[in-house]
Amino acid sequence: MNQNIKIPFVDLYPQYEELQSEIDLGIRDIITRSDFITGPTVDKFEKSIVDYTGAEDCASIGSGTNALVCALKALEIGPGDHVMTVGHTFVSTTEAIVNVGAIPMFVDIDQFYHLDTEQMRKVTGSKEFVLPELKAILFVDLYGQTPDIDKIKKFAKEFKLKVIEDAAQSFGAEYKGKKVGSHVDLTCFSFNPVKNLGAMGDAGAVTGRKELVDKVRMYRDHGRKTKFEYDTVGYNARIDNIQAVIIQAKLKKIDQWLDKKRQICRRYTEQLKHIVKCPSEAPWSKHTYYVYVIETPEGTRDQLQEYLKQKGIGTNIHYKFPTHNTKAFAKFTQQLDRTEHVCKNILSLPCYHTLPEHHQNYIISSIKEFYAN
Secondary structure, eight states: OOTTOOBOSOOOHHHHHHHHHHHHHHHHHHHHHTOOBSSHHHHHHHHHHHHHHOOSEEEEESOHHHHHHHHHHHTTOOTTOEEEEESSSOTHHHHHHHHTTOEEEEEOBOTTSSBOTTTHHHHHSSSSOOOTTEEEEEEEOGGGOOOOHHHHHHHHHHTTOEEEEEOTTOTTOEETTEETTSSSSEEEEEOOTTSSSOOSSOOEEEEEOHHHHHHHHHHHBTTEEETTEEOSOOOBOOOBHHHHHHHHHHHTTHHHHHHHHHHHHHHHHHHHTTTSBOOOOOTTEEOOOSSEEEEOSTTOHHHHHHHHHHTTBOOBOTTSSOGGGSGGGGGGOOOOHHHHHHHTTEEEEOOOTTOOHHHHHHHHHHHHHHHHO
């Protein structure tokens, strides 16, 4: 074991170093003007997201979770409604559905870790019948690429369902050559610090058609239409201007950073594909590799993780338990064979764009060494 090597799972400081002067200047300007919430800074930020994604409109928001809740509310999803989704995701996807009073209807995942479009009809009971309570599909771009959105939209159109994209992990990804953000009714982004495009605190955005995004704006700001007109019960879910200027500075670099991540991840795949199951890129999607997730041989994940820890390599698990098997959502539990198998065997490796080549080599050789013993 090399005691001198320490490879963190995530390393965010180099992003700040690269953009330090621009970020510092932007933050100082906000403090000087005492312009902390809403106004021209946020308007400029929202326009930059529209320009990048090709969406019709964008509402910035306090977090990715806020984005999901406000999107569901804007689409009039509420108590008693059923929402088709996955259990293999961060808890906020299910949390948002339950917090608006709706009921999650879980679908198993496919080889890309996405909502399995072939399973959607099975969940509803038959080919011809969909529960009348089923009102929406909330799919997740897990690990940084999209499912086959056209198949999901076709199913949704047939049964008059709303479609929400949880794109917390896929900012910068593409579906059939077009950026994520404008393919469905509403798309929800997270700018949590560890995401592809990260703030220095919590932040998010919702993109989509203007009439729907305007509703999101109302819900994020206490339900008000104008300063003194409160049309509905809303939330305090606005982004702050400091986060907006930080994200906007990073937006100029996002494609360059993602290209570097892709190079690292494809190198992992080339070197490890005969030892563990490596992530595959769907033919319709341009992957961002928010995280690089391997599937280990049955029963070896925890031992491998401990071995890498002893070698100074940070790893993570996305996610150890499906949300439908947690205490918080126990009443919605059901059997999802593929989801439950995956959660027992997956491991995420470091893949940030500044990961040095010698660290990449060390990670690869350590995994090979573990399975050779």
